[in-house]
Amino acid sequence: MTTKTERLNGKQSEVVDVRTRVLAANEEAAAKLRDRFRAGSALVLNLISSPGSGKTTLLEATVKALAGRLRLAGIEGDIATERDADRLRALGIPAVQILTGGACHLDARQVGKALDGARFPAFDVLFIENVGNLICPTTYDLGEDFKVALLSVAEGDDKPFKYPAIFARAEVTVITKSDLLPHVTFDLDAVSAQVATLNPGGRLMVTSSKTGEGIGVWCAMIEERLTAKRKAHA
Numbered sequence: 001m002t003t004k005t006e007r008l009n010g011k012q013s014e015v016v017d018v019r020t021r022v023l024a025a026n027e028e029a030a031a032k033l034r035d036r037f038r039a040g041s042a043l044v045l046n047l048i049s050s051p052g053s054g055k056t057t058l059l060e061a062t063v064k065a066l067a068g069r070l071r072l073a074g075i076e077g078d079i080a081t082e083r084d085a086d087r088l089r090a091l092g093i094p095a096v097q098i099l100t101g102g103a104c105h106l107d108a109r110q111v112g113k114a115l116d117g118a119r120f121p122a123f124d125v126l127f128i129e130n131v132g133n134l135i136c137p138t139t140y141d142l143g144e145d146f147k148v149a150l151l152s153v154a155e156g157d158d159k160p161f162k163y164p165a166i167f168a169r170a171e172v173t174v175i176t177k178s179d180l181l182p183h184v185t186f187d188l189d190a191v192s193a194q195v196a197t198l199n200p201g202g203r204l205m206v207t208s209s210k211t212g213e214g215i216g217v218w219c220a221m222i223e224e225r226l227t228a229k230r231k232a233h234a
Ligand SMILES: Nc1nc2c(ncn2[C@@H]2O[C@H](COP(=O)(O)OP(=O)(O)OP(=O)(O)O)[C@@H](O)[C@H]2O)c(=O)[nH]1
Pocket: 049, 050, 051, 052, 053, 054, 055, 056, 057, 058, 084, 131, 132, 133, 176, 177, 178, 179, 180, 207, 208, 209, 210, 211
């Protein structure tokens, strides 16, 4: 006869097993996506941040800045509504909305399905905007070239150390809404130090989609990364 503790331990290890299998299946699907993106010579960014920190607004500013230079496309992940995909389509770029129906992250299979269904024209850069939060999307590889963590100045300057996994994994951290700095308490140097501790090789940039601060640096980084990827796989 099993004791209560043994039963609980058994349940826990079942949960761990299921999680490991789910992540392994995701890795497999992500590897296929990565091959597909490489074959298409496309750069893919996975944008992760809290709700409302400015992901879609940054993409709108990016689309405006890169219009005519690069072929862009978007995949938008949300629990509900087509609003974010509509915002990108309104700027003339192909975008597909994935509705997770409650799940707090996108997975690689959803991204593959969305791409198959969307019949996008060929693109140079694909932006995947993940479901808004700093936790669940962190462990799901979507075949992207790199993750981008966004943190708005209104969210507080303690967030990198409170949500270390995403800031450690994101190659680029974008501070957003810098135009609000005069109105909020946000120590940019402290955030920069936290990000550097978690991710010594990472890059941090400061932007405002309202004033345009940093948008040029952000877009230049995207163009440089695309060129580097194409050179590496030429
Ligand atoms: N002042 C200021 N407001 C901004 C800036 N960027 C975005 N916002 C505002 O912040 C709000 C949320 O912006 P979104 O771009 O929709 O945020 P999001 O991260 O895409 O949100 P979810 O998709 O819900 O996770 C909107 O009201 C934007 O106008 C900025 O640079 N400065």
